[in-house]
Amino acid sequence: MIKIAYIIDTIHSLKAGTEKQLSEIVRRLDRDIFDPYLICLWKSPWMEHNALPVKVFELGYKGLVKPNIAKVISSLVKIIKKEQFDIMQTFFEDSILIGYVGAFFSGNNPILLSSRRDMGMGDEEPWYHALYRKMYPLVFRGFHGIVVNGESVFGYAAQMSNVPYEKIKVIHNGISINEKTEIIPQIFRDNPADIWIGIAANLKPIKRLDIFVEAFRKLLQLVDNLTIKAIILGEGPLRISLTKMLKEYDLSSHVFLAGSVDDVTVFLNRCNIGVLCSDREGFPNAVLEYMACGLPVVATRVGGNRELVDHTNGICVPPGDPHALASALSTLCMSANMRNEKGLASKEKVRQEYSWDRSMREWEGYYQSLVK
Secondary structure, eight states: OEEEEEEESOOOOSSSHHHHHHHHHHHHSOTTTEEEEEEESSOOHHHHHOOOSSEEEEOOOOOTTSTTHHHHHHHHHHHHHHHOOSEEEEESHHHHHHHHHHHHHHOOOOEEEEEEOSSOOGGGSOTTHHHHHHHHHHHGGGOSEEEESSHHHHHHHHHHHOOOGGGEEEOOOOBOOOOOOSOOOHHHHHSOOSEEEEEEOOSSGGGOHHHHHHHHHHHHHHOOSSOEEEEEEBOOTTHHHHHHHHHHTTOTTTEEEEEOOSOHHHHHTTOSEEEEOOSOOSSOHHHHHHHHTTOOEEEESSTTHHHHOOTTTEEEEOTTOHHHHHHHHHHHHTOHHHHHHHHHHHHHHHHHHSBHHHHHHHHHHHHHHHHO
16 A cells, blocks of 8 residues: 655645645545545645545644744654655645655655646745745755646746756646536526636736736627627636726626636536636646636647647637737637537547546556655
């Protein structure tokens, strides 16, 4: 039996990409071969009311320079010594450092892995992450491997960690095909349209939803014979400014900020096009979700978007260009055949390359090869 400890800051919900992927990996691991555990640095409100399919430890972490850091490390060392993990896999910056230090002082020498699923937070990154980056080349010398979910993230991880390429393993995100159900959210009932555009994204600057609003205004000028509406699924600090922008452009009855929803697929299944217009992306789960719902995708030509979207299943456009985004959307809006063909290609690409069966074979094979 291979004992694996997954160390993550916390589980805020199962809507976020990393937390959703981790929960599925834990749930799907073959229990005849693997014995998984979850170690959270702190407990979130979500965790207080929701159970996870695995034994969970919580360390009470409050910050790297807080007075209780010694107690946190001591608690982790005791857990490692007691459970005798074969593999410890970390997620996010704080967990990388805490996991490394805990493993070092335990003396147990478990196989250390890090999971990198994005390309940093850019301008939204906390100031202390700059200190982390200076420590990474030293810390990652003690890691046996870094697992990334896309080729773009591979390059970022190699530069950030300064480790040999052979230490970095690409295992793509898994996702299930989402078949359309009879459920129709009320917002679609109340606002009939010929075409619905869907966006699953947090309302943060990096997602460039301001560019989408600009593009949508141009789109209505380009395609005036169809009723087109859009729904943005997500929450964040830009809600007030986006609401103001929509009001100024008289688009409040065309573009809807639906907030955070429990199941984005219920909404995406009622859309005709999926959009992601970020300035930077790792390997976006949102685009995978569009594809799993059979949507053609319009995405900016950045990061993992370029791995997921090509001429067969969508259109890539330059980042920060509302004119190009509007043009791509108008092309799809004016051709039902093109939307159908690219949507079918999206779903087939998921079946062939990003199924959970394929992803779990790679994860389990990788873990077993490390232990051997």
